[in-house]
Amino acid sequence: MSEAELHRRQLLVALAGGAAAICCPRLAFAQDESAGASLDSGANAGLSAHPARWWKNAGELRIECELCPNKCRVADRERGTCGVRENRDGKYYTLVYGRPCALHIDPIEKKPLFHVLPGKTALSLAAPGCNIQCKFCQNWEISQVRPEQVHTYAKSPESIVELAQHYGSPTVACTYSEPVVWSEYVYDIAAATKKAGLRTLMISNGFIEAGAMNDLCGVLGAVKIDLKAMTEKFYHDQCVGKLAPVLDTLRLLAKRQVWTEIVTLLIPGLNDSEQEARELARFVKRDLGPDVPVHFTRFHPSYRLQNVPSTPVAVLTRARDAAMAEGLHFVYVGNVPGHPGNNTYCPGCRKMLIRRISMVTLDNRIKAGHCPDCKRPIPGIWN
Amino acid sequence: MTINRERRRLLEGLLAVAGIAVTGCARAAPSAAPDGSNKVPKKLRRPIVARAHRDDVSNATNGTLDAVKLQAMLGAAIARATGDLTPLASFRRLFRASDVVGIKVGTLAGPGLSPHPEVVQLLANWLVAAGVREENIVIWDRLDHELERAGFKLNRGGHGLRCLGTNQDYDWTPREWGAGGSCFASILVNELTALINVAVLKDHDLAGVSAGLKNWYGVIHNPNKYHDSGCDPYVAHLAASPMIRGKLRLTVIDGLVAQCHGGPARSPRWAWPLNSVMVSTDPVALDTAAWRTIEEKRQQMGLKTLVAEQREPKWLASAAKLGLGENRWERIEVVDV
Numbered sequence: 001m002s003e004a005e006l007h008r009r010q011l012l013v014a015l016a017g018g019a020a021a022i023c024c025p026r027l028a029f030a031q032d033e034s035a036g037a038s039l040d041s042g043a044n045a046g047l048s049a050h051p052a053r054w055w056k057n058a059g060e061l062r063i064e065c066e067l068c069p070n071k072c073r074v075a076d077r078e079r080g081t082c083g084v085r086e087n088r089d090g091k092y093y094t095l096v097y098g099r100p101c102a103l104h105i106d107p108i109e110k111k112p113l114f115h116v117l118p119g120k121t122a123l124s125l126a127a128p129g130c131n132i133q134c135k136f137c138q139n140w141e142i143s144q145v146r147p148e149q150v151h152t153y154a155k156s157p158e159s160i161v162e163l164a165q166h167y168g169s170p171t172v173a174c175t176y177s178e179p180v181v182w183s184e185y186v187y188d189i190a191a192a193t194k195k196a197g198l199r200t201l202m203i204s205n206g207f208i209e210a211g212a213m214n215d216l217c218g219v220l221g222a223v224k225i226d227l228k229a230m231t232e233k234f235y236h237d238q239c240v241g242k243l244a245p246v247l248d249t250l251r252l253l254a255k256r257q258v259w260t261e262i263v264t265l266l267i268p269g270l271n272d273s274e275q276e277a278r279e280l281a282r283f284v285k286r287d288l289g290p291d292v293p294v295h296f297t298r299f300h301p302s303y304r305l306q307n308v309p310s311t312p313v314a315v316l317t318r319a320r321d322a323a324m325a326e327g328l329h330f331v332y333v334g335n336v337p338g339h340p341g342n343n344t345y346c347p348g349c350r351k352m353l354i355r356r357i358s359m360v361t362l363d364n365r366i367k368a369g370h371c372p373d374c375k376r377p378i379p380g381i382w383n
Numbered sequence: 384m385t386i387n388r389e390r391r392r393l394l395e396g397l398l399a400v401a402g403i404a405v406t407g408c409a410r411a412a413p414s415a416a417p418d419g420s421n422k423v424p425k426k427l428r429r430p431i432v433a434r435a436h437r438d439d440v441s442n443a444t445n446g447t448l449d450a451v452k453l454q455a456m457l458g459a460a461i462a463r464a465t466g467d468l469t470p471l472a473s474f475r476r477l478f479r480a481s482d483v484v485g486i487k488v489g490t491l492a493g494p495g496l497s498p499h500p501e502v503v504q505l506l507a508n509w510l511v512a513a514g515v516r517e518e519n520i521v522i523w524d525r526l527d528h529e530l531e532r533a534g535f536k537l538n539r540g541g542h543g544l545r546c547l548g549t550n551q552d553y554d555w556t557p558r559e560w561g562a563g564g565s566c567f568a569s570i571l572v573n574e575l576t577a578l579i580n581v582a583v584l585k586d587h588d589l590a591g592v593s594a595g596l597k598n599w600y601g602v603i604h605n606p607n608k609y610h611d612s613g614c615d616p617y618v619a620h621l622a623a624s625p626m627i628r629g630k631l632r633l634t635v636i637d638g639l640v641a642q643c644h645g646g647p648a649r650s651p652r653w654a655w656p657l658n659s660v661m662v663s664t665d666p667v668a669l670d671t672a673a674w675r676t677i678e679e680k681r682q683q684m685g686l687k688t689l690v691a692e693q694r695e696p697k698w699l700a701s702a703a704k705l706g707l708g709e710n711r712w713e714r715i716e717v718v719d720v
Contacts, residue, residue, distance in 0.1 A: 144608075
């Protein structure tokens with residue numbers, strides 16, 4: 001059987017598993033009022049407020065946020081670009097600490113993290129908000145809104161750990177929206193999971209200041225960064241963001257030796273050229289190392305980008321081939337179930353190590369972090 | 384004396400409502416009449432900003448408003464701004480009886496720096512007098528609790544004027560508007576056919592000035608995304624969206640209290656009783672005049688100009704470029720009534 005071929009039974013199992021993961025209802029959980037003290041000053045009735053980190057006074061009751069490269073200067077009673085951090089009388093508060101709006105059990109491959117505990121699950125949660133504005137955001141209903149516009153639940157970091165343990169999930173993933181804007185919550189969850197012997201995964205755009213990222217590196221288990229393109233123009237026009245800080249974050253993660261995987265959503269006509277894929281691969285190889293996994297994923301029309309067609313599979317294959325030709329060892333294709341790029345291959349002997357269909361792991365041959373055939377070490381977190 | 388003063392106040396109020404107190408000769412041609420009844424070619428018209436001021440409209444001690452004087456001021460300003468003899472005539476021409484009229488107020492700054500319910504009530508009264516059903520008048524802003532804090536009484540249905548916050552009730556279909564993209568308040572998308580914008584006059588840390596145009600940030604779900612670059616061109620582009628531009632008939636600035644620094648939140652140190660209302664059918668001209676008022680007060684207070692602080696409202700020029708109105712000071716006719 002060729003690599004691309006699949007048994008019908010395997011395919012059905014995989015699709016059923018994937019569908020279950022995607023469609024699984026929100027976990028039933030009780031409210032946990034210890035998550036954040038209700039601070040109803042009348043200004044934002046019903047929202048909890050928790051002292052924020054990573055900001056400084058800027059005079060006349062203004063503050064300057066130091067969490068992300070937007071470096072918002074925020075007047076009294078105003079919020080930063082993220083919409084979830086508010087200045088109250090010259091002090092900065094996060095309005096989403098301990099207030100997730102989504103909570104699911106996902107396969108860890110859905111993040112996607114292919115070199116972290118394959119086949120295991122991640123208790124996945126999101127609080128509202130984001131610090132950039134991707135026109136193609138797939139989760140804009142929670143990332144591009146203000147906390148009062150979605151229903152949230154009170155869940156303390158400790159109760160998140162308890163939930164993960166209850167459901168047998170070895171990881172907690174801060175995902176779906178943009179965890180950078182709820183970094184205080186991420187930090188406390190990660191510290192609590194670490195203490196409990198679990199890992200926290202941060203699924204992020206990487207648009208964060210070095211100070212905050214450095215702090216998080218000390219407690220995170222692994223990180224996935226969306227490297228959305230290799231041009232400032234794309235970041236400016238499509239995301240209202242900047243590329244350079246994201247590259248800096250990736251370099252910092254490499255320096256701090258936090259396990260990192262990269263995802264790039266290829267959008268027809270905007271960032272899908274072979275040249276750009278090669279440029280991305282050269283950056284990864286040169287600045288991060290050839291073992292950092294890169295996932296090229298397929299775009300489908302979403303949010304404000306409805307007039308662009310889905311990415312042709314051939315374009316994803318071309319990008320993968322180009323990145324591997326540039327010397328990357330692990331390049332994947334996402335959102336195309338059954339594509340050979342779903343699988344992990346040994347960069348030494350080229351044998352298949354992990355067979356997947358989309359986000360479902362069917363077979364994992366890695367033994368104690370090594371290829372069973374040529375004994376080459378395979379980088380990742382395997383147990 | 385007391386009786387005479389009261390009688391005089393009453394007469395002033397009645398005259399204002401009847402339009403007799405409005406005596407200007409040169410009338411501005413309206414720019415937003417639904418029937419398109421403009422008499423002067425657009426290029427030749429100078430937009431009018433009508434400004435009414437009375438030191439004694441509010442009680443200096445307790446801030447209570449003199450209803451009769453307020454009605455006289457506002458009525459005169461509306462009539463002058465629209466080029467009509469009376470405010471009632473203005474409303475009859477600007478609105479159809481079948482309109483569902485949204486009165487968008489800006490109550491973010493809370494009591495002391497939000498439109499006064501008394502001002503809004505007067506506008507509603509004239510709408511009703513012009514034939515609009517009470518149930519088809521909606522006083523509205525972002526959030527219920529912000530409206531209540533500012534002194535408005537909520538009424539989501541049933542009889543009488545409606546008053547409600549958008550809260551979570553957005554039309555969750557993202558719409559592009561120039562430089563931005565947002566979901567708009569459901570009531571604006573699905574129900575309102577005409578708009579009156581009632582804003583306050585205040586300094587804004589990022590936008591420079593927050594008056595009429597900036598008040599539209601309160602109808603989208605993601606205003607926090609549009610404060611870069613001094614809110615330019617976002618303020619202009621949002622106001623130019625069909626959802627707003629196609630429905631706006633009148634802009635009123637409640638300048639009974641204004642604030643020249645430290646905004647957009649209320650800062651008692653920088654607020655002062657301007658005791659004025661400003662009205663125009665040209666929202667850009669009105670905000671240009673509002674900017675000038677802020678600058679004059681800043682000069683009096685020994686503050687740097689907004690230009691010197693590099694936070695002048697550049698979005699006014701963007702708005703003018705989009706054809707929303709006039710931002711050249713020499714082309715704007717500010718008329719004190």
